[in-house]
Amino acid sequence: MSAYRPIRRLNRYYKTNDGFRSWVKANEKWFRENPEVFQQMLRNPHMVNLFMDLMVLNSPRIQRRLRRSGKPGK
Numbered sequence: 353m354s355a356y357r358p359i360r361r362l363n364r365y366y367k368t369n370d371g372f373r374s375w376v377k378a379n380e381k382w383f384r385e386n387p388e389v390f391q392q393m394l395r396n397p398h399m400v401n402l403f404m405d406l407m408v409l410n411s412p413r414i415q416r417r418l419r420r421s422g423k424p425g426k
Contacts, residue, residue, distance in 0.1 A: 383390040393399040
């Protein structure tokens with residue numbers, strides 16, 4: 353077996369990093385509010401890459417909005 357276990361590492365990171373955990377929960381909430389987008393992503397896996405690219409490109413704006421709303425975000 354490979355020593356590189358990305359799922360296990362990701363789970364450990366989720367448990368130990370409050371900022372990452374709040375980011376994941378915010379995404380889950382958004383997808384629950386927008387189920388049609390979630391279904392599109394399930395049908396077309398390339399949408400996941402597009403979504404992540406947009407998150408990275410817009411991360412400074414997202415951080416500013418989180419700071420203004422008083423939610424934790426570094």
